[in-house]
Amino acid sequence: MNMVSQLAVEAPPSVSIKGLTKRFGALTALDDVAMEIRPGAFHALLGENGAGKSTLVKCLMGTYRADAGHVLIDGQEASIASPRDAQRLGLGMVYQHFTLVSSMTVAENLVQGEAGLGAIIDWPARRERLTAFMADMPFRLELDRQVSTLSAGEKQKLEILKQLHLGSRFLVLDEPTSVLTPDEADQILGLMHQLTDAGRISVVLISHKLREVEAYADEVTVLRQGRLAGRGQVGSLDRSDMVRMMVGEDQLAASAPRVTHDAGEALLSVRGLSVEDDKGVPAVRDLTLDVRSGEIVGIAGVSGNGQTEFVEVLAGQRAETGGHIEAGGRRYGKTRAEMRALGIKLLPEAPLDNACVRGMSVAENLSLRTYDTEPMARGGIWLNRAEMRKRAAGLIARFHIKTQGPDAAIETLSGGNVQRTVLARELSEKARILIVQNPCFGLDLKAVAEIRRQIVDARNEGTAVLLISEDLDEILELADRILVMSDGRIVYETPRSEADLQEIGHHMAHHEE
Amino acid sequence: MEGTELGWWGVLIAVIGGAIRVSTPYLFVSLGETLTEKSGRVNLGLEGVLVMGAMSGYATAVLTGQPWLGVLVAGCAGALLSLVHALVCSLPRVNDIAVGIALFIFGTGLAFFLGKPFINPSAPRLPDLDLGWWSDSPHIQSALQISPLFLFGFALALFLAWALKNTRWGLVLRTVGDSSEAAQALGYNITLVRIAGTVAGGFLAGVGGSYLSLYFPGTWNEGLSSGQGLMAVALVIFARWDPVRCFYASLLFGGATALGPALQSAGVTANYYLYGAAPYFLTLAVLIYSASPRKALEGAPGEVSISR
Numbered sequence: 134m135n136m137v138s139q140l141a142v143e144a145p146p147s148v149s150i151k152g153l154t155k156r157f158g159a160l161t162a163l164d165d166v167a168m169e170i171r172p173g174a175f176h177a178l179l180g181e182n183g184a185g186k187s188t189l190v191k192c193l194m195g196t197y198r199a200d201a202g203h204v205l206i207d208g209q210e211a212s213i214a215s216p217r218d219a220q221r222l223g224l225g226m227v228y229q230h231f232t233l234v235s236s237m238t239v240a241e242n243l244v245q246g247e248a249g250l251g252a253i254i255d256w257p258a259r260r261e262r263l264t265a266f267m268a269d270m271p272f273r274l275e276l277d278r279q280v281s282t283l284s285a286g287e288k289q290k291l292e293i294l295k296q297l298h299l300g301s302r303f304l305v306l307d308e309p310t311s312v313l314t315p316d317e318a319d320q321i322l323g324l325m326h327q328l329t330d331a332g333r334i335s336v337v338l339i340s341h342k343l344r345e346v347e348a349y350a351d352e353v354t355v356l357r358q359g360r361l362a363g364r365g366q367v368g369s370l371d372r373s374d375m376v377r378m379m380v381g382e383d384q385l386a387a388s389a390p391r392v393t394h395d396a397g398e399a400l401l402s403v404r405g406l407s408v409e410d411d412k413g414v415p416a417v418r419d420l421t422l423d424v425r426s427g428e429i430v431g432i433a434g435v436s437g438n439g440q441t442e443f444v445e446v447l448a449g450q451r452a453e454t455g456g457h458i459e460a461g462g463r464r465y466g467k468t469r470a471e472m473r474a475l476g477i478k479l480l481p482e483a484p485l486d487n488a489c490v491r492g493m494s495v496a497e498n499l500s501l502r503t504y505d506t507e508p509m510a511r512g513g514i515w516l517n518r519a520e521m522r523k524r525a526a527g528l529i530a531r532f533h534i535k536t537q538g539p540d541a542a543i544e545t546l547s548g549g550n551v552q553r554t555v556l557a558r559e560l561s562e563k564a565r566i567l568i569v570q571n572p573c574f575g576l577d578l579k580a581v582a583e584i585r586r587q588i589v590d591a592r593n594e595g596t597a598v599l600l601i602s603e604d605l606d607e608i609l610e611l612a613d614r615i616l617v618m619s620d621g622r623i624v625y626e627t628p629r630s631e632a633d634l635q636e637i638g639h640h641m642a643h644h645e646e
Numbered sequence: 647m648e649g650t651e652l653g654w655w656g657v658l659i660a661v662i663g664g665a666i667r668v669s670t671p672y673l674f675v676s677l678g679e680t681l682t683e684k685s686g687r688v689n690l691g692l693e694g695v696l697v698m699g700a701m702s703g704y705a706t707a708v709l710t711g712q713p714w715l716g717v718l719v720a721g722c723a724g725a726l727l728s729l730v731h732a733l734v735c736s737l738p739r740v741n742d743i744a745v746g747i748a749l750f751i752f753g754t755g756l757a758f759f760l761g762k763p764f765i766n767p768s769a770p771r772l773p774d775l776d777l778g779w780w781s782d783s784p785h786i787q788s789a790l791q792i793s794p795l796f797l798f799g800f801a802l803a804l805f806l807a808w809a810l811k812n813t814r815w816g817l818v819l820r821t822v823g824d825s826s827e828a829a830q831a832l833g834y835n836i837t838l839v840r841i842a843g844t845v846a847g848g849f850l851a852g853v854g855g856s857y858l859s860l861y862f863p864g865t866w867n868e869g870l871s872s873g874q875g876l877m878a879v880a881l882v883i884f885a886r887w888d889p890v891r892c893f894y895a896s897l898l899f900g901g902a903t904a905l906g907p908a909l910q911s912a913g914v915t916a917n918y919y920l921y922g923a924a925p926y927f928l929t930l931a932v933l934i935y936s937a938s939p940r941k942a943l944e945g946a947p948g949e950v951s952i953s954r
Contacts (some may be wrong), residue, residue, distance in 0.1 A: 189720050215833060216830075216831065216832075216833045217833040220833070226831070228827070228831060232825065232827050232828040232831040232832075233825070233828060234820065234821050234824045234828050235824065235825070235948070236824050236945070236948070237817075237818065237820065237821075239823070241817060243823060244817070245817060245828075246832040246833070250814050251814065252813055252814055252815070253812060253813050253814075254812050254813060254814060254817070256812065394830055529891075613758075
C-alpha cells in the first residue's frame with residue numbers, strides 16, 4: 134500500500150563497493166574490485182563469461198559472502214549476509230534464469246516474498262493494492278494470467294515488476310535480454326532508462342552486448358579475469374576501448390575468410406515437417422527448407438519458437454508428427470548407418486547433455502562416432518584403446534581443448550571446452566551436412582572467434598551448414614541465407630546481402646493474429 | 647426375478663457404501679502425498695507409513711481403550727517415520743524414490759515386528775455416524791454408516807485446496823515444489839519446507855492407517871493394507887495434485903475395492919478374486935492413461951522427480 138508512494142518519494146541508494154575479493158578454493162574469482170553506483174545511474178557491468186560479473190553481484194546480493202572488502206550503502210557500511218538482507222536494504226536482482234513460479238498467476242508471483250504477508254492472504258485487499266501499483270508502473274500485466282502463458286518478454290517484465298513491488302530501488306539486471314527479441318529488449322531497457330532518468334531507481338545492467346551498453350548505460354565498469362579492467366562514462370568510450378578492456382591485448386582470431394562461390398546441390402531438405410513439444414502442443418508447423426552444399430543457412434528466432442524441437446528431430450531424439458527430411462536426395466531415417474554414409478554431423482545446444490556421455494572420458498566422447506569401426510575397433514568388436522587415445526590427443530591439440538588429458542571425464546571440462554570437444558568430434562571426419570545450434574552460447578570471445586572460424590571453414594570446403602542460433606549477431610556474421618523462425622514456422626527469408634537488423638527483429642517478434 | 651433386480655440395486659448401493667467406507671485411507675494417504683509432492687519430493691514410503699499407523703493406532707487403542715488417542719498416535723508415528731525420509735533426502739545427492747522404497751519396506755517390517763502381540767486382542771473401534779436414519783432400507787442404512795474420519799478427510803481436502811491458494815504457507819509450499827530457483831531467490835529455506843511437507847504428509851498417511859485398523863476392516867493383521875498406500879501415490883498423479891480431485895479419485899478407488907465384496911453379497915461369487923483385483927487394474931489403467939511418451943504431466947510440481 135505504501136509501496137507506490139515509497140517508490141516515488143525515497144531516492145535510490147548510492148552504492149559503493151570497495152576492495153571486494155572472493156575466492157573459491159584456489160581460484161580467485163574476484164580480486165580487489167571497486168565499483169561506484171550513484172543514485173539514479175544506469176550502470177553497465179561488462180565482461181566476458183567467467184570475468185567475475187556474477188560473483189560480484191552475488192556478493193552484493195548476499196548469495197555469496199565476500200572474503201574481503203566492503204559495501205557502503207548511502208555512505209554506511211552494510212553487512213549483507215543473505216538475499217533477505219539485500220532486500221531489506223532495497224537491493225534487488227532480476228536473475229538470468231527466470232525465478233518465477235510458472236504454475237502461479239501474476240498476482241501470486243507478485244505477492245510472493247512480500248514483507249508482512251499474513252498467514253492468511255486477504256486477496257481482495259491485495260488485488261486492490263496490486264492494481265494501484267500496476268497503474269503507477271510504465272508497463273502492465275493482467276493479474277490473473279498464469280505465468281506459464283506469458284511470453285519471454287512479459288516474464289522479464291514481471292521479474293522487474295516483482296522487484297519494484299518488493300520495494301527495490303536498486304536493480305541488478307543479469308543479462309536480461311538474452312531471451313528477448315530486439316524490439317522487446319529495446320522496450321524493456323528503454324523503460325528502465327525512463328525510471329532511472331526520473332531518479333526513481335538505479336540500475337546495474339550485466340551484459341556482454343556492447344550495443345545495449347552503448348545505447349542505454351550512462352556509466353560502465355569492465356571486469357576481466359576477476360579484476361577491474363576499466364571504467365568510465367559510456368559517452369567518452371568507444372567500442373574498441375570497451376572490447377580491449379574486456380579481452381585484454383590478446384588478438385582475437387581473425388574472422389574466417391569467406392570463399393565466394395555459388396552454393397551447390399541441396400544436401401539437406403526438410404519437407405512440411407511438423408513436430409510436437411513435450412506437452413503435445415505443435416512446436417514446429419509445416420516447416421520446409423533446403424540447405425545446399427557450401428552455404429550456411431542461419432535460422433534466427435527467439436528461444437522457444439520450436440528451434441529445440443526441430444534440432445531434436447534432426448538429431449533423432451524426437452519423432453516428427455508430419456512431413457519428412459531428405460538428406461543427400463534420399464529420405465533420412467536418422468540411423469547411425471545413414472549418419473555415417475551421408476556425413477551428417479551435429480552440435481546441439483547443451484552438448485554435455487545432448488551429445489556427450491557424462492561419465493565417460495574425453496577420449497571416449499571423442500570417439501563416439503567412430504569407436505565401432507577400424508582402426509578403433511578391431512574386427513568391429515575389440516576396442517583399440519591405444520588408438521582411441523592417440524587420436525584423441527591429436528584432436529585435443531588441434532582444437533585447443535583444455536583438459537587434464539584424454540582420460541579426464543568430460544564433465545570436468547568447462548562449458549566452452551565441452552563445446553570444442555563435440556565440435557572436434559563432429560568435424561574430425563569430412564562433414565557433408567553440419568547442423569549447429571547456439572554453438573557459441575556462453576563462450577568467451579576468443580573461443581567464439583575460433584568456433585565461428587571452424588564453421589566457416591567447413592562451409593568453404595563445401596559442407597552444407599544449418600545454423601540455428603538465438604544470437605542475431607552470430608547469424609548476421611556467419612549465414613549466407615537468413616531465415617526467421619517464429620511460432621514453429623519460417624516467417625521470413627533474406628539473403629545475407631540484403632539482411633536488415635530491424636526487419637529481421639520485426640519478424641522475430643511476429644505472432645499469428 | 648424380483649430378487650435379482652433388488653440384487654443389482656443392492657450391488658450399486660453396496661459399491662457406493664463401500665466406496666465411502668474404503669476410500670478414507672486412500673484419501674488421507676493421497677492428501678498427504680499431495681502435500682509432500684507439492685513441496686517437491688515423492689514419498690513412496692507412505693505404504694510403510696500407512697501400515698505403521700495402523701499398527702500403532704491399534705496398539706494404542708488396545709492399551710488405553712481410547713480409539714481417538716490411537717488416531718493421534720498413528721498420525722505421530724507416521725510423521726516420525728516420514729521425518730526419517732525427509733532428513734535422509736535432505737542430504738546431498740540422495741534419491742527420494744530409492745529412500746521411499748527403503749522406507750516402505752522398513753515401515754511395514756517394523757510394524758509387523760512391533761505389532762505381533764496385537765494380532766489377537768481386540769481394540770475398541772471408532773464410532774460411526776448414522777446418516778441413513780431417514781431410510782427404511784437396511785441396505786441404505788448400512789451404506790450410510792459413516793466414520794467421522796471420512797467427513798474430516800472431506801473437510802481437509804476442501805481446506806487444503808483453499809489453503810494452497812490463500813495462505814502464505816500454501817504459496818511457499820507451491821513455490822518450493824515448483825521452482826527451487828525461485829524459492830532460493832526469495833530466501834526461503836527449501837530443505838526446511840520440504841521436511842515440513844513430508845512430515846505433514848506422513849502424519850496424514852498415519853491417520854489413514856489408523857482408520858484401517860480401528861474402523862474398517864477394524865482389525866490389525868499383516869495383510870491389512872494390501873498396497874493401498876502405493877495405489878494412493880498413483881492416485882495423486884491421476885488427481886493432478888489437486889486435493890479436491892484426490893477426494894473424487896479416492897471414492898473411485900474405494901468403489902473399485904468394494905466391487906468384489908459387493909458382488910459377493912449379491913450372490914455373484916464367480917471370479918471373486920478377479921473383482922478383488924479391480925483396484926490394481928484401475929491403478930494400471932490410471933498410470934497408462936496419465937503416461938505418454940510425448941506429453942509431460944500437466945499440473946505436476948516442477949521439482950518432483952517423476953515429472954523431470
